[in-house]
Amino acid sequence: MHTDNSSHLKEAIRHTEEAxxxxxxxxxxxxxxxxxxxxxxxxxxxxxxxxxQEGLECLDDALQESQDDEADSARKAVDEALDKFYQAEQAAK
Structure with a gap:
């Protein structure tokens, strides 16, 4: 069964936007x-x-920052991840 890659990316974007x-x-x-x-x-x-890949690295940074209770730094890393995921979405079109 083939899973639609774009649906995974869309869900990643949705959760990143929520973050x-x-x-x-x-x-x-x-x-x-x-x-x-x-x-x-x-x-x-x-x-x-x-x-x-770059978006995932930013999410790793965000997770580390959030675990250190650094919400502003975590949000900045999440925002960078979101930019990468948007770029991936555009490149896939």
């Missing part, structure tokens, strides 16, 4: 975890996509 809007570090971390699951699935289906 940007989150108020506290704990909520950011929850959305980042969900975004990472979908971004990882998208990347496994399209491993040559550097934007997804």
């Amino acid at each position: 940007v809007r989150a108020i506290d570090a704990k909520t950011i971390a929850q959305h980042v975890e969900e975004a990472k699951k979908h971004a990882t699935a998208a990347q496994s289906e399209k491993p040559e996509d550097d934007y997804i």
